[in-house]
Amino acid sequence: MDSISSFYGMFLENYTGLWVLGSVVLLLFVGFFSSPLIVWAIALAAILVGFGAPTWLLAVYAVIAIIFLITPLRAALVTSGLLAFMKKMQFLPKISDTEKAALDAGAVWVEKDLFSGNPNFGNLLKEDYPQLTAEEQAFMDGPVNNLCKVLDHWKIHKDKDIPKEAWDIIKKEKFLGMIIPKEYGGLGFSALAHSEVIMKISSRSLSTAITVMVPNSLGPAELLAHYGTDAQKNRYLPRLATGDEIPCFGLTEPTAGSDAGSITSTGVLFKGPDGKLQIKLNWNKRWITLAAISTTIGLAFRLRDPENLLGKGEDVGITCALIPSSTPGVVLGRRHDPLGIPFYNCPTQGKDVIVNAEDAIIGGVAGAGKGWLMLMECLAAGRGISLPAQATGGAKLAARVVSAHSLVRRQFGMSIGRFEGVEEPLARIGAAAYQLEAMRRYCLGAIDKGIKPGVITAMQKYYATEMGRQVINDSMDIMGGAGISMGPRNVLAEIYIATPIGITVEGANILTRTLMIFGQGALRAHPFAYAEVKTAEAGDLKGFDRAFWGHIGHVIRNTCRAVLLSCSRGFLASTPDVHPQMKVYVRRLTWTSATFALLSDVAMGVLGGQLKAKQKITGRFADILANMYMATAILRRFEYEGRREEDLAFAHYNLKRCMANIQTGFDGIFDNLKIPGLRWFFKGWIGAWSRINSVGSQASDGWSHGIAAAMLKEGGIRERLSDGIYLPTDRNEAIGRLEHAFSVTNKAEAAEKKVKKAIREGVLPKKKVHLLLDEALQKNVITQDELKLIQESDAVRYDAILVDDFSQEEYMSRHS
Numbered sequence: 071m072d073s074i075s076s077f078y079g080m081f082l083e084n085y086t087g088l089w090v091l092g093s094v095v096l097l098l099f100v101g102f103f104s105s106p107l108i109v110w111a112i113a114l115a116a117i118l119v120g121f122g123a124p125t126w127l128l129a130v131y132a133v134i135a136i137i138f139l140i141t142p143l144r145a146a147l148v149t150s151g152l153l154a155f156m157k158k159m160q161f162l163p164k165i166s167d168t169e170k171a172a173l174d175a176g177a178v179w180v181e182k183d184l185f186s187g188n189p190n191f192g193n194l195l196k197e198d199y200p201q202l203t204a205e206e207q208a209f210m211d212g213p214v215n216n217l218c219k220v221l222d223h224w225k226i227h228k229d230k231d232i233p234k235e236a237w238d239i240i241k242k243e244k245f246l247g248m249i250i251p252k253e254y255g256g257l258g259f260s261a262l263a264h265s266e267v268i269m270k271i272s273s274r275s276l277s278t279a280i281t282v283m284v285p286n287s288l289g290p291a292e293l294l295a296h297y298g299t300d301a302q303k304n305r306y307l308p309r310l311a312t313g314d315e316i317p318c319f320g321l322t323e324p325t326a327g328s329d330a331g332s333i334t335s336t337g338v339l340f341k342g343p344d345g346k347l348q349i350k351l352n353w354n355k356r357w358i359t360l361a362a363i364s365t366t367i368g369l370a371f372r373l374r375d376p377e378n379l380l381g382k383g384e385d386v387g388i389t390c391a392l393i394p395s396s397t398p399g400v401v402l403g404r405r406h407d408p409l410g411i412p413f414y415n416c417p418t419q420g421k422d423v424i425v426n427a428e429d430a431i432i433g434g435v436a437g438a439g440k441g442w443l444m445l446m447e448c449l450a451a452g453r454g455i456s457l458p459a460q461a462t463g464g465a466k467l468a469a470r471v472v473s474a475h476s477l478v479r480r481q482f483g484m485s486i487g488r489f490e491g492v493e494e495p496l497a498r499i500g501a502a503a504y505q506l507e508a509m510r511r512y513c514l515g516a517i518d519k520g521i522k523p524g525v526i527t528a529m530q531k532y533y534a535t536e537m538g539r540q541v542i543n544d545s546m547d548i549m550g551g552a553g554i555s556m557g558p559r560n561v562l563a564e565i566y567i568a569t570p571i572g573i574t575v576e577g578a579n580i581l582t583r584t585l586m587i588f589g590q591g592a593l594r595a596h597p598f599a600y601a602e603v604k605t606a607e608a609g610d611l612k613g614f615d616r617a618f619w620g621h622i623g624h625v626i627r628n629t630c631r632a633v634l635l636s637c638s639r640g641f642l643a644s645t646p647d648v649h650p651q652m653k654v655y656v657r658r659l660t661w662t663s664a665t666f667a668l669l670s671d672v673a674m675g676v677l678g679g680q681l682k683a684k685q686k687i688t689g690r691f692a693d694i695l696a697n698m699y700m701a702t703a704i705l706r707r708f709e710y711e712g713r714r715e716e717d718l719a720f721a722h723y724n725l726k727r728c729m730a731n732i733q734t735g736f737d738g739i740f741d742n743l744k745i746p747g748l749r750w751f752f753k754g755w756i757g758a759w760s761r762i763n764s765v766g767s768q769a770s771d772g773w774s775h776g777i778a779a780a781m782l783k784e785g786g787i788r789e790r791l792s793d794g795i796y797l798p799t800d801r802n803e804a805i806g807r808l809e810h811a812f813s814v815t816n817k818a819e820a821a822e823k824k825v826k827k828a829i830r831e832g833v834l835p836k837k838k839v840h841l842l843l844d845e846a847l848q849k850n851v852i853t854q855d856e857l858k859l860i861q862e863s864d865a866v867r868y869d870a871i872l873v874d875d876f877s878q879e880e881y882m883s884r885h886s
Contacts, residue, residue, distance in 0.1 A: 729766020
């Protein structure tokens with residue numbers, strides 16, 4: 071025994087530093103590979119023995135290890151005291167009933183992987199990538215195209231109404247019944263088909279797209295399809311599908327916008343003379359799409375039951391009901407003016423409106439008080455369909471129009487798209503169109519599997535509409551005078567004007583980012599946090615023990631992973647079979663996930679229940695989580711579409727932008743998350759290391775040049791970028807005229823290059839190309855056909871860049 075002690079003494083004297091380092095590395099790798107608790111116990115025991123720990127310390131360690139390894143002992147001896155202390159200190163966040171409904175609505179999807187610190191990209195990059203059925207494709211090629219043909223954005227703008235011809239098609243072809251099951255007379259389309267329809271119509275007329283979009287989003291049809299009684303479904307759904315009933319849904323109020331849970335509209339339950347339950351309703355709603363022309367009003371209100379007729383107490387809770395617009399006391403007819411975009415957006419009031427409770431409440435009397443859960447579950451899917459489709463359609467149209475204009479429009483003898491100053495925003499437009507489509511498809515794959523990922527769809531809504539805003543701003547900068555001159559030639563003005571509408575509706579973007587994505591995601595997607603809160607509230611010691619110590623293990627594992635992945639710049643992360651140039655992004659995203667998961671737990675631990683009030687911090691966390699998701703969607707698209715070489719610039723540019731945004735988010739958290747007593751270390755050391763060893767930086771100019779160059783060529787990725795939007799070929803229409811000029815200009819450029827080459831070689835004098843055409847023909851530099859092509863290009867380019875003008879009488883009549 072003395073010889074062993076002597077050996078350890080000599081070892082420790084000479085190798086203590088090395089042993090400490092080795093012990094740290096050992097523990098880091100034990101955590102990195104998510105080893106079970108028994109492995110940790112053995113590793114720690116080996117380290118103690120290695121340091122020559124005395125027998126009494128080893129005995130104490132053995133007792134502690136046994137307590138933690140035997141779950142009932144741990145719960146009784148350790149966890150029970152912790153739970154009591156945390157309740158006393160009110161450390162866990164308080165969650166209101168409306169917040170619980172939002173948290174319990176829908177499902178958790180890939181956000182859980184990204185939140186885990188150890189995402190499985192092999193699975194994430196195999197998520198479903200949906201395609202239209204033959205029936206759905208036929209609808210796109212027939213009724214949708216037919217509807218788009220009769221839409222004229224300028225005429226709709228002037229008339230302030232959608233034409234009757236369009237309404238007839240909408241009703242006849244059941245555009246308002248896309249989500250209604252076939253057995254009730256609807257089309258029963260997939261989420262992808264729903265999205266495709268909205269995207270295509272959005273590229274033609276936003277007013278019409280919104281009119282079609284809203285009844286297929288949150289509203290009576292969806293609520294009835296999921297929660298209605300058989301009688302309600304049979305009565306309403308067939309008529310909603312054919313447009314014989316025009317629905318609206320009243321949720322928002324003057325004092326209840328983003329905070330829809332604070333609605334003041336009320337319904338009071340009472341027994342009528344015949345003994346049946348009835349409701350007296352009073353409401354004051356605004357911003358209600360289609361209300362003025364509706365025949366059926368979906369209504370969210372707070373139901374009161376003073377006589378406790380339902381046995382649920384006086385305050386039954388938020389309830390959803392259907393009210394025929396013809397019911398006495400219903401006030402309709404007025405409308406708002408949403409930035410001049412002429413879809414019906416209206417106020418509505420109800421004064422002492424009496425309805426039968428069983429007939430009116432969605433789901434019958436059994437649905438009383440369940441309205442908030444119904445709304446949250448429907449919104450959990452709806453946010454991922456309509457507005458992202460609208461934003462994607464707008465971006466695709468902008469990419470098509472602006473790229474054509476950038477080639478056709480010349481200044482200083484050169485197409486403006488070849489100027490680096492124009493190349494930069496043009497590349498942003500093209501990259502955004504690529505990314506938005508990737509996000510749209512990726513999310514729809516989940517929804518069409520029956521998953522309603524509330525956190526992801528909130529991301530879809532916020533980041534899609536914000537990217538749409540950036541796209542249209544860049545587009546207007548490039549289009550210049552052609553962008554600001556309204557008229558039939560300007561197909562982007564409507565999108566520019568309407569952009570704030572998408573930013574505002576279905577949850578204002580500011581609060582969607584700062585409250586929903588991370589505020590809810592931190593609980594929903596975290597593997598243990600919400601379980602801790604729920605089990606603590608329920609007094610479930612066994613469940614809390616499992617969640618709490620699982621959470622501790624989660625923190626330790628992610629600390630180990632974050633350290634090792636940071637030191638190796640992600641190279642310790644495994645990568646699935648992806649394009650060789652994409653592997654670096656998978657590694658960086660794995661590294662990001664570990665760091666993000668660790669910082670999330672640090673923030674929750676430091677701020678506790680105050681976290682949701684620290685919205686600058688939660689907004690940065692939201693940006694990191696969302697950019698991880700968006701990068702995953704981009705990788706999925708690139709891999710699914712066959713790793714095309716012409717797509718590399720788009721993939722690299724977007725992925726680098728996502729990683730740069732992630733680094734910006736980390737920088738903001740390190741600078742502003744105040745950790746008592748450790749902020750100097752967190753900000754000064756860890757934050758500084760993060761900047762030196764960043765996860766990413768912006769794309770180089772070479773990638774933006776590659777995108778812009780690809781957008782100025784016919785065919786190829788330019789066609790795929792605009793796939794799914796309506797592109798008229800008639801040269802009497804703005805897009806048809808511009809596309810023809812783009813095609814002719816592309817062809818003429820080859821002939822012009824011959825002339826420019828001849829100038830450089832001294833065959834032709836140094837003059838402007840159009841002054842040398844006859845001489846170039848005489849010297850056989852160009853052919854007769856090439857001469858005609860150049861001359862035609864001059865004419866069609868001039869025609870394409872003209873803008874609309876009006877006489878004083880025409881202008882005044884338009885605004886009268």
